[in-house]
Amino acid sequence: KQEVTQIPAALSVPEGENLVLNCSFTDSAIYNLQWFRQDPGKGLTSLLLIQSSQREQTSGRLNASLDKSSGRSTLYIAASQPGDSATYLCAVESNYQLIWGAGTKLIIKP
Amino acid sequence: NAGVTQTPKFQVLKTGQSMTLQCAQDMNHNSMYWYRQDPGMGLRLIYYSASEGTTDKGEVPNGYNVSRLNKREFSLRLESAAPSQTSVYFCASSLTTSSEQFFGPGTRLTVL
Numbered sequence: 147k148q149e150v151t152q153i154p155a156a157l158s159v160p161e162g163e164n165l166v167l168n169c170s171f172t173d174s175a176i177y178n179l180q181w182f183r184q185d186p187g188k189g190l191t192s193l194l195l196i197q198s199s200q201r202e203q204t205s206g207r208l209n210a211s212l213d214k215s216s217g218r219s220t221l222y223i224a225a226s227q228p229g230d231s232a233t234y235l236c237a238v239e240s241n242y243q244l245i246w247g248a249g250t251k252l253i254i255k256p
Numbered sequence: 257n258a259g260v261t262q263t264p265k266f267q268v269l270k271t272g273q274s275m276t277l278q279c280a281q282d283m284n285h286n287s288m289y290w291y292r293q294d295p296g297m298g299l300r301l302i303y304y305s306a307s308e309g310t311t312d313k314g315e316v317p318n319g320y321n322v323s324r325l326n327k328r329e330f331s332l333r334l335e336s337a338a339p340s341q342t343s344v345y346f347c348a349s350s351l352t353t354s355s356e357q358f359f360g361p362g363t364r365l366t367v368l
Contacts, residue, residue: 150298177354189260189346189359190299235298242306242353243314244289246298 148173148240152247160255161228167221167250169236174214177239181210181221184233184249193234194221226254258282260360262347268366269337277332277363279347287350288330289357290314290322292343299346305330306353337367 149172159165169179178197182190194203194210196219202211209222223230233251237244263278281288286307291299291314301314303322311322319341321333330349334341344364348357 180356182359187362189361190348192356192358195356237298239354242312243301243304244299244357246300248296248298 148176148238148245150236150238150245150247152234152236152250154250155248156251156253158253158255159226161226163226164222164224165226165252167223167234167236167252169219169221169247171217171219171238171245173240174217175240176214179210179212179219179236179238180244181208181219182235182237184235190235223252228254228256230254260347260349260358262345262360262363264363265361266364268368269334270368271338273337274333274335275337276334277345277347277365278329279331279360280329281349281358282328283349283351283358284327285349285351285358286327287353287355288324289348289350290320290330290332291346291348292316292341293346293362294343302332302345304353337365339367341365342367
């Protein structure tokens with residue numbers, strides 16, 4: 147059974163720092179991996195989608211990498227801003243279903 | 257474009273009551289999903305509809321039923337609510353089952 151883990155559960159860093167969020171999964175037979183952002187009391191916003199054949203995807207200050215063989219993905223955020231404060235979730239697609247991690251709650255201190 | 261809309265935003269039920277959560281999307285997506293999110297946990301898939309006219313069970317379907325009314329609408333019904341169904345419910349849609357998913361704002365349900 148596919149399991150997705152995100153470490154750490156919470157992270158607080160000063161504004162301007164570069165940071166890395168981690169996601170690991172137990173079964174490498176995935177179709178894709180997605181990173182989402184969730185703001186308190188709101189829905190989820192898709193940030194990046196990496197197909198299983200890809201190694202990374204970039205969008206603005208965000209870069210996501212995928213290493214299927216080791217069952218890992220990282221989300222790199224450059225030059226963090228207070229507006230980046232949110233919970234970040236990763237999800238892997240297996241058998242037409244998304245399996246989710248519990249998320250990393252990120253706080254960027256001004 | 258409104259994207260994915262959900263009604264209601266909040267609901268309080270008593271144990272044993274029934275209700276239907278509504279979801280609609282205006283992006284002409286083929287696939288729609290219902291998830292629940294509990295504190296400290298990731299989202300769990302309840303049911304999904306890969307295309308109009310089809311529905312399939314997800315990870316946690318017990319206690320729920322769904323209807324894909326047409327291409328735009330996908331409803332989730334609780335026939336006899338239980339306190340264990342207290343959660344935040346999210347509806348999502350995607351062009352296909354392997355495409356980026358777009359989420360509604362969620363329904364916060366409390367069962368007393």
